[in-house]
Amino acid sequence: MNPAKIRAVETAVKKIWKTAVFIPIAAPSGVSDMPMSDEETLRGATNRARAALADADFGIGLEGGVHEEPFGLLLMGWAVVMDKNGRLGIGGAARIPLPDSIANRVRAGEELGPVMDDILHAEKTNQKGGAVGALTGGLVVRGEAFETAVCYALAPFISPELYKSKL
Numbered sequence: 032m033n034p035a036k037i038r039a040v041e042t043a044v045k046k047i048w049k050t051a052v053f054i055p056i057a058a059p060s061g062v063s064d065m066p067m068s069d070e071e072t073l074r075g076a077t078n079r080a081r082a083a084l085a086d087a088d089f090g091i092g093l094e095g096g097v098h099e100e101p102f103g104l105l106l107m108g109w110a111v112v113m114d115k116n117g118r119l120g121i122g123g124a125a126r127i128p129l130p131d132s133i134a135n136r137v138r139a140g141e142e143l144g145p146v147m148d149d150i151l152h153a154e155k156t157n158q159k160g161g162a163v164g165a166l167t168g169g170l171v172v173r174g175e176a177f178e179t180a181v182c183y184a185l186a187p188f189i190s191p192e193l194y195k196s197k198l
Contacts, residue, residue: 032057034158036093039177044091046182047189058082058092065142066096073109073121080111089114089188093177095161097129097137104134106143106162110180112188122183124176127166 037055044051059082060066060075072094079092095108108124129137136146144157151165161173 035161035172035174036177039093039174040091040181042174043178043181043185047185054087056083060092060094062094065137065140066094067099068096069098069107069109072096072098072107073111076109076111077113080113084113084115091181091184093180095124095143095157095173095177097134097143098126103128103131104137105129106166108177108180110177110184112181112184114188118187120184120187122180122186124180125163125171127163129162129166133162 084090
């Protein structure tokens, strides 16, 4: 029920289906509070989408996490869209390296949201601009990053006529 994620999904969906009824629900991720890999983060988004599909035409799940690369710990996220026929769409949010001071705390077991709150002397950073907003000086905020991921995940469900109408 994160407001940044809710706005991301609603904005993306309304770009395609202006009259869509959008009902956010609390859906368990089934993964750790701080997913530490692409695999775990994608599994969390998939679990959320599956839970959201119960009474809807589409279930959409988002999950943010981190992934270790040789050059550092990356902040990233996944969006998954499912329909009742088993079709699946997957979209990834852009990746940004975390500074070592933040990455080391996450590697030590802290969740990124509270780490950012501590560093920024703020509350619920993850429900606002998020870590990506802080790291980019507001050039990209969490909701925008997830909105793009949702748009990518919706691609298998979009008709070519919609694209042509935008030209």
